[in-house]
Amino acid sequence: MTDNRIPTLGDKHSGISERLLEDAKAARSRLYSNRTLPESRPRQQEVPVLPPDVDRATFNQAIGDLKRLLGDENIEVNDKPLVDGWYMEHPNTHDAFHILEQEELVSCGTAYPASTEEVQTIVKWANRYLIPVYPISMGRNVGYGGAAPRLRGSLLIDLGKRMNKVLKIDGHNASCLVEPGVSYFALYEAVQKSGHPLWIDTPDLGGGSVIGNALDRGVGYTPYGDHFACHCGMEVVLPNGEVLRTGMGSLPGANGEDNPCWQAFQHSYGPSIDGLFTQSNFGIVTKMGVWLMPATGHQSFMVTFPREDDFEQIIEIIRPLALNRVIGNVPQIRSVVQELAITGKPRTAFYDTKGPIPRDVIRQHASKMPFGDVAWFFYGTVYGDDETCQRSIKLIKDSFVKIPGAQLKLPQDLPPGHYLHDRAKVCSGTPVLRDLDWLNWVPNAAHLFFSPIVPTKGRDARLVHELVTGLHNKWGFDSFPTWCVLGRELHYIANIVYDRADPDAKRRAIGLMREMIAKAADEGYGEYRTHLIFQDQVAATYGWNNQALNTFVECIKDALDPNSIMAPGRNGIWGRRYKNRGFEMWPSSEKAAKRIPAKI
Incomplete structure (x- = not known):
């Protein structure tokens, strides 16, 4: 350094x-x-x-x-x-x-x-x-x-280096207006300094841009965890250099001021266009409104489950709890391998042999941890006054005891260094750094995310989990699944941790990603976001009615950006200047040569 x-x-x-x-x-x-x-x-x-x-x-x-x-x-x-x-x-x-x-x-x-x-x-x-x-x-x-x-x-x-101001915090309306260089760390500190009893919603790590994460449709873990759903109004530079404002910002305020409803109501009159600027290359967002959550009482908890086969039943129990808002936040389900990794210890501390860690070795090490020999962890938070929280915790506990061996623990039940304490901070709007620790799993650690959307149903969850786990075994990687539960659907986040100094590890990681994308899509499960080099493949999997969606998107691109100067290729959107010139990245050079985008 x-x-x-x-x-x-x-x-x-x-x-x-x-x-x-x-x-x-x-x-x-x-x-x-x-x-x-x-x-x-x-x-x-x-x-x-x-x-x-x-x-x-x-x-x-x-x-x-x-x-x-x-x-x-x-x-x-x-x-x-x-x-x-x-x-x-x-x-x-x-x-x-x-x-x-x-x-x-x-x-x-x-x-x-x-x-x-x-x-x-x-x-x-x-x-x-x-x-x-x-x-x-x-x-x-x-x-x-x-x-x-x-x-x-x-x-x-x-945009971040010199455009990093929190432009406004409205304590009465529980909203703010920010520039792209405002991180979750920075917004948290600004809200604290303002003295208003408000929370931000943060992802696992707090160093990213509030605007950038919302535009990529990222999630956090309070009731405001759907970040794009909690945006309100944008200022956007279009590919021709013109500027527009979305929502109520398109109506001028009195005396040259911003419209007073710009961060209060997401729409305007006519079509709602904000979504066009998420996961696209149609414009550059230079300002965005964000809703903040009024501070409230809360209680975080963890439920552990002893058997791998409990998984399908866990999902079935979670669904009504989430849909009925008994669980108030975006909770997570994590595997025991993730729990070993979050200790910050390298993989060699648990298993110094190539190939995925065997289940019996995982059990041996898990049994020495505060949580014991378990297979799955469910992290959640309930919100409200003490009576409401206690009532919700009891209902959750009564629901999960149907699974033999399930145990519910509160933060005070675990030692100070346990991960539950960090989840409790994140789930009450306080950014942390703890989720860096699982990167220590291998030397020179880097990671890819495989992120399909799955219905909150046990059968679907089991199918995707078995598909992902089987392919991890095939390509020689430990499976690191984390499930983010957004009520009706699950974000399945598979973390592929690899050594970026190892060409073979990179080759296998790419092969694993390509095959997971293809096989999950064959079953009807698509990624909601992906790494740059897989964006063409993922976009093409959304091919219903002879690629109708992608054709529509490309029409918008060519109309707004005839010179294709703005982020060509982002999320598989190229524009006519670059499309079909060999810049796309398909699973193989053979498919690239044949220009086969639909069934990959």
């Missing part, structure tokens, strides 16, 4: 809260103790990597022009060594968790705008020179591609 000081929010928009600084130091120490890769390696290719169809003379002219428009200090050419860093000191040049070669998905450089007007300037510049741009909020989309552009050589627009 060249600098031993971890940035805090006082130093940098992407820094850690002061209250978590010691946790961050400990997490970094654990991660670096298990690393064999050098901090950086010499680059093998000519730098900077250029976008398609742009020669070096044109690129140099274009960059010179952009520097004159935004200032030399706000444009950075990507010609330096690539440094993977770690979560709190991540690169905005490539994917820190590179599943391909480190230099494969890289940018040509980065622009740092300070305002919506400067974003407009960049977009108009991109159209003039036909240089593709790739906007990022903070670059922490770990497991899904990080800060890497989908189209190699694109110019990153880093």
